[in-house]
Amino acid sequence: MSLGSERKAVQNPFLRYAQEVGWTYLPPEEALRLRGGEGSPVLRTVLIEQLQRLNPGVVDSVAKAEEVLERLVRVRPDIEGNLEAWEYLKGLKTVFVEAERREKNLRLLDPERPEQNTFHITEKFRFANGRFRIRADIVLLVNGIPVVVVETKAATEEEGIAEALDQIRRYHEEGPELMAQAQLFALTNLVRFFYGATWSLSRKALFNWREQVGARHAAPQQTNGAPQPDFETLVKAFLVPSRILRVLTDYILFVRKDGELSKVVLRPHQMRATEKVLGRCRDPEKRRGLIWHTQGSGKTYTMLTVAKRLLEDPRFQNPTVLLVVDRNELQQQLFQNLEAVGFGHVHVAESKRHLRQLLKNDARGLIVTMIHKFDEADANLNLRSNIFVLVDEAHRSTGGDLGNYLMGALPNATFIGFTGTPIDRSAHGKGTFKVFGGGDPGGYLG
Incomplete structure (x- = not known):
């Protein structure tokens, strides 16, 4: 099949579907003019x-806006720079406001009001840095910032997806200044549709969007047989502008393990679980919930995302979030490096006494502990209701006395259990189901 047919059968429909859900098409020449050149x-x-529009009184002149723009495009051309670019998108960066003589937060996106943002899609995006010149098939830009890079292939190219991934890898090597801005990438050949996080380029970090969309309404044990959506459904589901904003700001996670920075984008089942947990945490009538993720489906990252959202959302009024993990997780040091990637101050409970002290002294923010540190804990250690306890491997950690001590110490807290172990559905009303999911159909939230 010729290049023309790739364009006709895959690229052109992709561009059309994007426009139908709210993206404005920019011809390559117009995009180049607005960019001010290939560099x-x-x-x-x-x-x-x-x-200027999103930061009234903060970015109050073209000169100030240009200064912010230059800071953004000069981030390091690597994953560290990509984290910094994401922090700009997230609203974590500041600018000095002379009139108030203080730093104020910058907004580059408005996820709460999608209509306040601009959404552009363009093709044949040429980028040059003086050493290399690359050309991406499709680039999506929010408020002028390239956030998604898409590679398309003809359906008849047997190794099309592998070749597209190789091209994305090459863009990271030859055009890292562009890829430091982009947060997501997608690969499609009409029949198949994959997506992933930039700077996370192993084959195992690539997710099959077709399967994710097909599984959307299926129960966990039925996903393999779910009906497969068509290309139009896939593209439109992926590109809904409000959803892209949410993924950019809420569902990308940077973590440091053993000093090395890595990046994850959550899958739809993780996003749905996160939203369900947050909904439960906002419900004053319900104080329990169970999330059942099958093994290998990213339970830890769902927990971390929930914790981050709880801490960031003003509706939870400066809460305390306890992550109850097992020894293996703590030994991996993942949970001990969360401060470095935007969790604020993290307390790691070093002993039973330390944990009790934290709770008695009303520590806010994130507390990481192991379940055995609740052994023989006093009842009513903290009576606040905006305490949220996220329990990993809930099926084995909250049985018996330890679970009783945990719940007795924090009688008004909300407890969310996470399990990756297949559960006997006939056990509904017993064990883990009873502790966490008693009030939910089937015994679990998601």
Whole structure:
């Protein structure tokens, strides 16, 4: 099949479906003009305008907007720079406001009001850095910032997806200044549709979007037989502007393990579980919930995302979030490095006494502990209701006395159990189901 048919059968429909869900098409020449040349990864004029629009009184001039733009495009061309670019998108960066003589947070996106953002899609995106010149098939830009890079292949190319992934890898090597801005990538050949996080380029970090969308309404044990959606459904589900904003700001996670920074994007089942947990945590009538993720489906990252959202959301009024993990998780040091990636101050309970002290002294923020540190804990250690306890491997850690001590110490807390172990559905009403999911159909939230 010729390149023309790849364009006709895959690329053109992709562009059309994107426009139908709210993206504005920019011809390559117009995109190049707005960028100010091939060396710029951003639509300069769009970003300058949006910076002023989203930051009234903070970015109060074109000169100030240009200064922010230059800071953004000069981030390091690697995963560390990609984290910094994400922090800009997340609203964690500041700018000095002369009139108030203090730093104020910058907004580059408005996820709460999607209509306040601009959504552009363009093709044949040429980028040059003086050493290399690359050309991405499709690039999606929010407020002028390239956030998603898409590679398309003809359906008849047997190794099309593998070749597309190789191209994405090459862009990281030859155009890292562009890829430091982009947060997601997608690969499709009409029949197959994969996506992943930039700077996370192993084959196992690539997710099959077709399976994720097909499984959306299926129960955990029925996902393999779910009906498969068509290309239009896939593209539109992936590109809904409000969803892209949410993925960019809430469902990308940077973690440090053994000093090395890595990046994860959550899958739809993890996103749905997160939203269900947050809904349960907002419900004053219900104080329990169970999340059942099958093995290998990213339970730990779902827990971390829930914790982050609880701490960030002002509706939870500066809560305490306890992550109850097992020894293996703590030994991996993942939970001891959370401060470095935006969790604020993290307390790691070093002993039973230390944990009791933290709870008695009303420590806020994140507390990481192991279940055995609740052994013989006093009842009513903390009576606040905005305490949220996320329990890993809930099926084995909360049985018997330890679970009783945990719940007795924090009688008004909300307890969410996470399990990756297949559960005998006939056990509904017993064990883990009874402790965490008694009030939910089937015994679990998601």
